[in-house]
Amino acid sequence: MVILPTSIETASALTQGLPVQLINEASKAHPKPEGIKFAYGTAGLRTKANILDSTCFRIGLIGALRSKKLGGKTIGLMVTASHNPEEDNGVKMVDPRGEMLEASWEPHCTEIANATSEEELIRSLQKLITTFKIDVNADASVIFGYDTRPSCKELVQAIVDGLSAMGAHIIDAGLKTTPQLHYLVKCHNTKGTPDAYGEPTDEGYYKKLSEAYIKLVAGKGPGTPLTVDCANGVGAPALLELTKYIPKEHLDIRALRTSTNASGALNNGCGADYVKTNQCLPAGYDKEDVKAGDRMCSFDGDADRVVFYYLKGPATAKESFRLLDGDKIASLAADHLSELVKKAGVELELGCVQTAYANGNSTKYLKQRVPVTCTPTGVKYLHHAAEKFDIGVYFEANGHGTVLFSPSAQKAIKEASPSSPAAQDALEQLGALIDLINQTVGDAISDMLLVEVILRSRQWGPTEWDGAYEDLPNKILKVNVKDRSIFKTEDAERRLVSPEGLQAKIDELVGKYKDARAFVRPSGTEDCVRVYAETGLASELSALANGVAKLVADSD
Ligand SMILES: CC(=O)N[C@H]1[C@@H](OP(=O)(O)O)O[C@H](CO)[C@@H](O)[C@@H]1O
């Protein structure tokens, strides 16, 4: 609930401590580029790095105010543009429990980022302060991290200038994967409490994951090598660091695409998004000695997504490639955890959360086993929906997701009295999985370890995992339009309400193909409209996807 100030006097009293002079002066060094409109979207503010300076400065101001609003709890700021090209960048805010910024603040971030003068900037900050009744004189603490993009250095300086103008306590976490930053935020805010999430250090992160992993794979025999494409991003140093904590007999990693200093290499022909979108191996893998049956996976640029894949035949044949995406990870995790819960003899409801991009056959598979809900795109929606279950498995098809254990589920697992040695073992495994799985946000490293644990425990290779269901042929296309904001959706983005009449035309087209589905939505991270299509018959896929894209283009 938003509490509005009761009178103008209260409003002015609230904003009295705002260091207007300092903000004005600092803001002059971070002028807003003319004619650009920023929007706090699916994953924060994201665009070309060379126009983001003023936005980062202002997010610094807002981050400090968010912390003040929450009584000085530590807020996170992450500078990254994830899977997007190297010349892009972005900034997103992390709330105290490690979750995404509360949605009611997003329009204020947009408004403040778009203020065209110092006066307007101050007015929009004052509006935020009065709307949320912020005590400007309270303490503020903000931790920030950044990925490997060359533009991060300057953008981080802009953030620091914003934080300094507000007098916030600043913690520089340095080069981090996005999920590491989320982890650190949660650790800082739970330190010394009964819910302490972990040590708020790099070492704490690697120790927590590696100790849980070793517990889960101990005695399961030596593993086979796993080839990891690090997208030439921050996942590379993080993964290499992790391997120092886990003996090779437990985790045999072959890290590829680890060139974080090579200009233009980030996400270029590699990474989770490239592999998922193109449904093929990273470029140049034909020279990397990969063989049929090898387990492989790809991180994205900030290592919060992972997709797995393998070849069922020669690397040279396109049809050899088999993708094990977020949907396949969700079904593997849901099956495994359901089994453990049953064996443990605890009463816990496990549910799955997907978006409209989930493959139709994955939804069918999961719905036969567990409750499944569908939310709009963006982890913040999935995360909140997953919190409604005792154990909530959520994954976007692109590999971004995690598993949440509710506080009561964690308690039930900890306190259950096992009725047999098998139940005892299942409870111990569940306990270790709670530590292995990053409870704050999707984490490529943690999810990779989760998959490895499940495959090892079932003595499965990628083929057995892949056998759960067959993906329906599917495709995502981008359509550039003049103004994507006119595309409005309902029903978890599965239907368009605007432009008027377009949904009826899409329905008519979809009706012409067997077992087909298609939907259209504006991207929250790129200036385009996305078209998703899937069909029962591979031969009909392009016709449907292109047909819907044409309908979108014609409506522009
Ligand atoms: C189809 C697709 O993959 N969309 C991605 C993409 O969002 P868009 O709003 O579609 O641009 O980036 C988001 C942030 O990384 C991610 O959460 C989401 O799944």
Ligand SMILES: [Mg+2]
């Ligand atoms: Mg990412």
